[in-house]
Amino acid sequence: MTAPGPSGAPVAPLPLRRTALSRLVGGLAGVDRLALAGAVLLGLIVLAALLAPWIAPYPDDGGSATHPLEALLPPSGAHWFGTDQVGRDVLSRVLYGARTSLVIAVAVLALSGIVGVVLGVVAGYAGGWERDVIMRVTDVFLAFPALLLSLALAVVLQPSVTTVIVAIAVTWWPWYARLTASVAASVSTRGFVDSACCLGVPAPLIVFRHVLPNSLTPVLVQLSLDGGGVILTAAALSYLGLGAHEPTAEWGLMVQQGQSLFTTDWWVVTFPGLAILVTAFAFNVLGEGLRARLAR
Amino acid sequence: MRWHKRLLAAGAVTAVALTAAACAGGKVRGAEGSPQPGTSSAGTTDATFVYVPNLDVVTDWDPASSYSNEIIAMQNVYESLTRYNPQTKKAEPRLATSWTSSPDGKTWTFTLRSGAKFHTGKPVDAAAAKASIERTMKIGQGAAYIWGAVDKIEAKDPTTLVFTLKYPTALDLVASAGYASYVYDTSATSDDLKKWFGEGHDAGSGPYTIDTWQKGQETELTLKAFDGYWGGWDGAHYKKIAYRVTPELTTAWQLLQRGEVSFVERLNPQLYAQASGTPSVQTSQTPSFQNLLTLFNTANGPLKDVRLRQAVQKAIDYDGLVAALKGAGVPASGLVPEGLLGFTPGQTPKQDLAGAEALLKEAGYGPGGKQLDLSLTYAQGDADQEVLVTLLSSALDKLNVKLSAKPLQWTTQWDQGKAKDPAKRQDIFVMYWYPDYADAYSWFVNVIHSADPVSFNLSYLKDDAIDKEIDSLPELTATDKAAAEKAYADLQTKIIGEKAAVAVPYVQNYQRAYAKSVQGYADNPAYPNVVFAYDLKPGA
Numbered sequence: 001m002t003a004p005g006p007s008g009a010p011v012a013p014l015p016l017r018r019t020a021l022s023r024l025v026g027g028l029a030g031v032d033r034l035a036l037a038g039a040v041l042l043g044l045i046v047l048a049a050l051l052a053p054w055i056a057p058y059p060d061d062g063g064s065a066t067h068p069l070e071a072l073l074p075p076s077g078a079h080w081f082g083t084d085q086v087g088r089d090v091l092s093r094v095l096y097g098a099r100t101s102l103v104i105a106v107a108v109l110a111l112s113g114i115v116g117v118v119l120g121v122v123a124g125y126a127g128g129w130e131r132d133v134i135m136r137v138t139d140v141f142l143a144f145p146a147l148l149l150s151l152a153l154a155v156v157l158q159p160s161v162t163t164v165i166v167a168i169a170v171t172w173w174p175w176y177a178r179l180t181a182s183v184a185a186s187v188s189t190r191g192f193v194d195s196a197c198c199l200g201v202p203a204p205l206i207v208f209r210h211v212l213p214n215s216l217t218p219v220l221v222q223l224s225l226d227g228g229g230v231i232l233t234a235a236a237l238s239y240l241g242l243g244a245h246e247p248t249a250e251w252g253l254m255v256q257q258g259q260s261l262f263t264t265d266w267w268v269v270t271f272p273g274l275a276i277l278v279t280a281f282a283f284n285v286l287g288e289g290l291r292a293r294l295a296r
Numbered sequence: 297m298r299w300h301k302r303l304l305a306a307g308a309v310t311a312v313a314l315t316a317a318a319c320a321g322g323k324v325r326g327a328e329g330s331p332q333p334g335t336s337s338a339g340t341t342d343a344t345f346v347y348v349p350n351l352d353v354v355t356d357w358d359p360a361s362s363y364s365n366e367i368i369a370m371q372n373v374y375e376s377l378t379r380y381n382p383q384t385k386k387a388e389p390r391l392a393t394s395w396t397s398s399p400d401g402k403t404w405t406f407t408l409r410s411g412a413k414f415h416t417g418k419p420v421d422a423a424a425a426k427a428s429i430e431r432t433m434k435i436g437q438g439a440a441y442i443w444g445a446v447d448k449i450e451a452k453d454p455t456t457l458v459f460t461l462k463y464p465t466a467l468d469l470v471a472s473a474g475y476a477s478y479v480y481d482t483s484a485t486s487d488d489l490k491k492w493f494g495e496g497h498d499a500g501s502g503p504y505t506i507d508t509w510q511k512g513q514e515t516e517l518t519l520k521a522f523d524g525y526w527g528g529w530d531g532a533h534y535k536k537i538a539y540r541v542t543p544e545l546t547t548a549w550q551l552l553q554r555g556e557v558s559f560v561e562r563l564n565p566q567l568y569a570q571a572s573g574t575p576s577v578q579t580s581q582t583p584s585f586q587n588l589l590t591l592f593n594t595a596n597g598p599l600k601d602v603r604l605r606q607a608v609q610k611a612i613d614y615d616g617l618v619a620a621l622k623g624a625g626v627p628a629s630g631l632v633p634e635g636l637l638g639f640t641p642g643q644t645p646k647q648d649l650a651g652a653e654a655l656l657k658e659a660g661y662g663p664g665g666k667q668l669d670l671s672l673t674y675a676q677g678d679a680d681q682e683v684l685v686t687l688l689s690s691a692l693d694k695l696n697v698k699l700s701a702k703p704l705q706w707t708t709q710w711d712q713g714k715a716k717d718p719a720k721r722q723d724i725f726v727m728y729w730y731p732d733y734a735d736a737y738s739w740f741v742n743v744i745h746s747a748d749p750v751s752f753n754l755s756y757l758k759d760d761a762i763d764k765e766i767d768s769l770p771e772l773t774a775t776d777k778a779a780a781e782k783a784y785a786d787l788q789t790k791i792i793g794e795k796a797a798v799a800v801p802y803v804q805n806y807q808r809a810y811a812k813s814v815q816g817y818a819d820n821p822a823y824p825n826v827v828f829a830y831d832l833k834p835g836a
């Protein structure tokens with residue numbers, strides 16, 4: 001390993017090691033520490049969600065079990081996060097709730113990401129009337145406040161996790177379409193695209209082999225930044241009674257049910273609320289870190 | 297629950313906003329001259345009774361149409377001919393001192409108290425009583441339907457009032473109703489009477505009269521003693537009542553602990569438990585006449601199959617629910633709460649998941665069978681109903697029944713229940729019910745009896761035999777109590793057992809907390825949330 005000391009200056013072994021170490025840490029600190037922290041936090045949350053049946057102290061409480069005789073017990077050794085109105089272990093439900101929230105986040109981002117990117121890249125490359133049509137449609141969707149449109153959809157459809165996914169995805173894709181379209185438009189003017197065109201490569205191949213891969217970076221950053229937003233919107237919909245319903249463990253629903261108990265039984269609302277906070281934070285930090293790194 | 301009451305619950309949010317706005321205007325809570333009862337003033341003749349409701353007090357000052365939260369004030373300002381006594385389960389004298397009914401129950405003669413005066417100065421006589429009841433019937437709003445049996449009213453002489461009925465009815469109970477039964481001075485103003493009432497005037501004969509009324513203020517209403525009250529003011533009485541609106545239950549509890557208020561209308565079970573262990577306050581827990589109903593759609597959708605209705609009935613964790621409510625509810629036995637004629641003891645239902653599973657399997661559903669999807673609507677923001685919904689959906693989930701429960705504002709919930717297109721209606725409707733006077737008839741005639749268009753009959757039951765039996769109830773109650781008792785028991789067997797049109801998860805308990813200095817308080821479930829302040833003694 002070589003360490004560039006001040007030019008010409010002799011480098012002592014110990015300082016050298018220190019410098020190397022600090023460079024490594026510094027590298028992480030400067031750019032990636034944030035992303036790393038977000039990734040680690042998110043990894044832990046994903047792990048908790050995956051392992052919920054094994055690590056939850058009362059796995060049945062994550063589903064349809066109820067123990068009304070043990071309702072509203074404060075946090076203790078037996079129930080670290082206490083119990084809720086019908087005696088379910090809040091810790092177990094928070095862990096199971098991570099599954100619901102992450103499934104919603106991943107599904108919404110995948111759905112809206114695919115739809116948005118495909119439409120965006122087509123609009124950006126094709127230009128002309130295709131671009132106009134696609135962009136005007138996204139304008140129409142963007143004209144509605146996102147939560148309002150999700151709300152309206154969730155009211156029309158039956159409340160369920162699937163409804164939440166569809167309702168949010170419908171309001172989410174236009175952002176990616178617009179973002180991709182602008183990047184794709186500039187990529188399309190690059191030399192390699194012109195070259196491919198001259199070589200007689202068919203348009204679809206150009207779009208998906210050349211334009212798309214080179215337009216993805218900002219969308220990927222945006223997607224990771226949006227994970228938190230999706231979870232918060234899903235929680236809001238559930239909070240309003242339009243999302244997941246009993247006995248599904250879902251953080252927004254848990255907050256909604258616990259809010260009236262805040263002054264006497266604070267744990268029912270606090271822990272799912274913290275879970276939402278931490279997960280949204282992890283997504284944001286990861287996205288921010290990625291953005292900083294890719295911007296270099 | 298009736299729309300007006302539910303609307304008010306919804307209005308609680310607005311009330312919070314209003315209070316917040318008042319605070320933002322630079323007002324300090326409790327520093328706006330609201331009377332302080334404290335121990336200092338207790339025992340003196342000027343003692344003020346400070347009542348803490350969590351909702352706005354007055355929406356309608358007209359005693360003819362008033363049908364909402366203002367009952368807590370109206371019952372202290374106005375009087376009816378009789379008052380219901382929950383101990384004796386009979387009507388007792390109020391403005392009427394005695395009454396008789398003809399053997400066929402169709403003619404009722406009330407003898408009025410002489411010497412009673414309206415706050416306007418005019419005497420309370422038979423002609424005034426006739427005029428007020430006739431005005432109430434003519435306006436026909438709120439609970440005016442209670443007088444439905446009345447054919448004609450005559451004022452034979454100043455103290456004799458004779459009612460001729462279309463069909464026999466226990467009119468002494470009707471006259472004790474919490475709403476629409478008030479006797480008032482219909483000649484209080486030469487202007488439009490309704491408008492005059494709306495400005496905050498009263499024309500009652502009760503012990504208190506309106507002192508100040510400022511809508512939207514924290515101390516919304518104060519009442520003061522009416523010197524000419526027929527009962528007199530000898531001995532210790534509260535001379536003033538103040539209503540201090542406090543939407544936040546925790547704040548209400550703190551005010552009581554500090555001795556700033558006398559009586560808190562409502563606490564949640566957790567705060568109530570705290571109050572019970574506090575030496576400086578008293579608590580009272582009384583079963584009410586209000587129960588929770590889950591009405592099953594007997595006309596459309598999957599629950600048309602009686603086996604599925606019975607399965608849902610059996611899936612309700614009745615004991616667990618009462619345990620989780622921590623004292624806010626007691627087990628129900630039949631459709632009629634204890635204390636009313638028609639109550640059937642020993643009918644408390646139990647959860648029976650094996651039985652529910654067997655019924656579901658018989659109908660082709662259940663674990664291993666088809667998935668059954670059911671919709672349920674309940675009151676938004678009602679924590680007690682939410683516990684029911686959580687327990688029920690969890691229990692049904694184990695039986696491969698997916699319950700999609702929607703919390704809704706009352707008007708939305710009710711509109712959906714009444715939807716013209718039956719396919720848009722819910723499978724299960726959750727609501728509270730309590731009678732307008734102390735009689736079980738209300739559950740049967742309003743909730744179970746068929747009605748077209750749909751009103752509160754949200755199980756959509758249409759059964760001529762049951763309708764006929766319900767129609768016979770008023771007459772039986774007035775003429776043959778034993779037969780009425782039997783008819784009520786028989787009807788409940790049919791409605792809850794055979795037809796499985798409804799399940800009754802629990803009967804609500806009133807949980808009150810009040811200052812140590814308040815003496816002689818007893819809850820009267822026939823008048824929800826009312827404190828008859830004249831009957832209390834301010835103590836040390």
